[in-house]
Amino acid sequence: MQLQFTVNERPCHVDDVWEGESLLFVLRERVGLWGSKNACEQGECGSCTVLLDGAAVCSCLVAAGQVDGRHVVTVEGLGDRSDLHPVQQAFVDAGAVQCGFCTPGLVVATADLLRRNPSPSDAEIREALAGNLCRCTGYAQILDAVRLAAAVAR
Amino acid sequence: MEFLAPTSWDEALAVKAEHPEAEVIAGGTDVMVDLNFDRRRPAMLVDLTRIADLATWQIDGSVLTIGAGVTYARIIDELSTLAPGLAIASRTVGSPQIRNRGTIGGNLGSASPAGDAHPPLLATKATVEVASARGSRSVPVEKFFTGAKRHVLAPDELIAAVTVPVAAGPQQFAKVGTRNAMVIAVTSFALALDPHAHAVGTGIGSAAPTPIRAEEAERVLAGELAAADQWEHRRPLDDHLVDHFARLSAEAAAPIDDVRGTAAYRRHALAVLARRTLSWAWSEYQRN
Ligand SMILES: Cc1cc2nc3c(=O)[nH]c(=O)nc-3n(C[C@H](O)[C@H](O)[C@H](O)COP(=O)(O)OP(=O)(O)OC[C@H]3O[C@@H](n4cnc5c(N)ncnc54)[C@H](O)[C@@H]3O)c2cc1C
Ligand code: FES
Numbered sequence: 463m464q465l466q467f468t469v470n471e472r473p474c475h476v477d478d479v480w481e482g483e484s485l486l487f488v489l490r491e492r493v494g495l496w497g498s499k500n501a502c503e504q505g506e507c508g509s510c511t512v513l514l515d516g517a518a519v520c521s522c523l524v525a526a527g528q529v530d531g532r533h534v535v536t537v538e539g540l541g542d543r544s545d546l547h548p549v550q551q552a553f554v555d556a557g558a559v560q561c562g563f564c565t566p567g568l569v570v571a572t573a574d575l576l577r578r579n580p581s582p583s584d585a586e587i588r589e590a591l592a593g594n595l596c597r598c599t600g601y602a603q604i605l606d607a608v609r610l611a612a613a614v615a616r
Numbered sequence: 617m618e619f620l621a622p623t624s625w626d627e628a629l630a631v632k633a634e635h636p637e638a639e640v641i642a643g644g645t646d647v648m649v650d651l652n653f654d655r656r657r658p659a660m661l662v663d664l665t666r667i668a669d670l671a672t673w674q675i676d677g678s679v680l681t682i683g684a685g686v687t688y689a690r691i692i693d694e695l696s697t698l699a700p701g702l703a704i705a706s707r708t709v710g711s712p713q714i715r716n717r718g719t720i721g722g723n724l725g726s727a728s729p730a731g732d733a734h735p736p737l738l739a740t741k742a743t744v745e746v747a748s749a750r751g752s753r754s755v756p757v758e759k760f761f762t763g764a765k766r767h768v769l770a771p772d773e774l775i776a777a778v779t780v781p782v783a784a785g786p787q788q789f790a791k792v793g794t795r796n797a798m799v800i801a802v803t804s805f806a807l808a809l810d811p812h813a814h815a816v817g818t819g820i821g822s823a824a825p826t827p828i829r830a831e832e833a834e835r836v837l838a839g840e841l842a843a844a845d846q847w848e849h850r851r852p853l854d855d856h857l858v859d860h861f862a863r864l865s866a867e868a869a870a871p872i873d874d875v876r877g878t879a880a881y882r883r884h885a886l887a888v889l890a891r892r893t894l895s896w897a898w899s900e901y902q903r904n
């Protein structure tokens with residue numbers, strides 16, 4: 463099947479999509495956006511988190527055809543190397559990145575949290591990031607990064 | 617595989633009538649896991665997310681109708697006063713990402729004994745509105761589940777909505793799991809008090825092949841509350857009554873040993889959850 467949707471504010475057209483594949487597969491293997499990571503393919507780890515029409519979702523659980531005509535924002539759409547998003551900068555500054563595999567998903571989830579709730583409590587941060595696993599950091603620096611990003615935005 | 621995305625309910629029913637074997641997909645949080653792991657390979661996938669009507673809710677008098685396509689995130693944001701038990705249960709589902717996609721219709725469609733929407737629906741005597749091109753029918757939620765991951769839907773039928781009475785009193789839900797987020801319930805318990813009807817409703821998850829009610833516990837508690845004129849007086853509940861309710865709730869279950877917990881643990885936990893939810897709900901009733 464063919465798909466036409468918007469990725470990071472750019473129109474995107476892809477051909478020869480298999481109907482059963484996920485948005486994550488489309489992004490990584492067909493569009494060439496490798497920021498969203500594939501770790502579990504079952505919604506457990508959050509490393510594939512993107513914004514679909516503004517809502518944080520696991521792109522591994524969205525069927526390709528479901529995004530036709532919709533708007534997707536991936537970590538690449540938040541900022542790039544020359545112009546980091548404040549959440550990305552906070553992750554760097556707080557040392558919240560080790561192997562980095564979980565980082566794109568956490569950055570998208572954090573950006574989504576801070577847009578909805580600019581001054582989250584620690585409990586609210588934990589709740590908002592409950593669907594994002596990190597096997598390296600032990601989460602302490604990740605929480606620091608979220609607090610830092612919130613403080614900088616204020 | 618074919619992919620269809622009907623934009624109206626009638627169109628979806630027509631597709632299902634013509635292709636009863638087609639798999640429908642709503643939030644995809646159950647379906648996509650199976651597709652990703654090659655556990656399901658349907659010949660046709662029918663996307664329900666383009667049907668705007670399916671993702672709406674409305675009130676008619678004292679009846680709340682929640683479309684099958686309404687997500688947990690919206691239940692939490694929009695229905696926490698109208699359907700508080702369901703909203704509390706929705707908060708315990710997965711993660712924000714899962715709650716943004718997962719729907720109440722998909723939870724019923726999967727019919728897992730651990731589905732978190734099910735206990736509050738049982739406690740409030742919800743009705744599942746089922747439709748096909750042949751017509752529609754209303755199924756009491758208690759009759760909806762026929763076994764683990766099985767339900768009464770015919771191959772050409774879809775879930776249109778669930779209806780519940782607008783909450784007339786306190787409702788509670790509690791769930792036991794290994795973490796405070798992202799867990800399938802080891803067991804769960806929902807309670808609904810209806811001070812107008814002098815009725816007590818319960819729902820138990822993950823402790824029998826299907827979600828079930830604790831009918832004897834409901835009957836005994838409702839009887840004792842009425843006998844002591846408690847709906848009127850709102851005095852503290854007698855400890856023996858709370859214990860009795862907890863014991864009867866645990867006895868209603870038919871749990872098994874599995875990877876998530878033993879039968880004995882589930883029974884114990886159920887008594888604890890029944891006691892807690894009753895205490896919370898009664899305190900709320902006393903305050904108001
Ligand atoms: C990481 C993760 C965590 C989870 N945590 C929880 C949890 O804590 N509690 C919980 O209860 N569940 C949980 N789930 C399971 C799942 O999110 C829920 O069951 C959810 O409600 C499914 O809804 P959906 O819209 O995504 O369904 P889908 O995956 O789209 O569909 C599920 C099933 O229902 C059928 N279906 C969907 N809509 C209809 C309809 N209108 N009529 C007829 N059939 C229909 C589909 O054909 C399919 O068989 C979790 C899943 C994941 C991946
Ligand atoms: S890859 Fe999607 S949640 Fe893990």
Ligand code: FES
Nearest residue numbers: 560561596597598
């Ligand atoms: S930094 Fe390695 S998984 Fe989080």
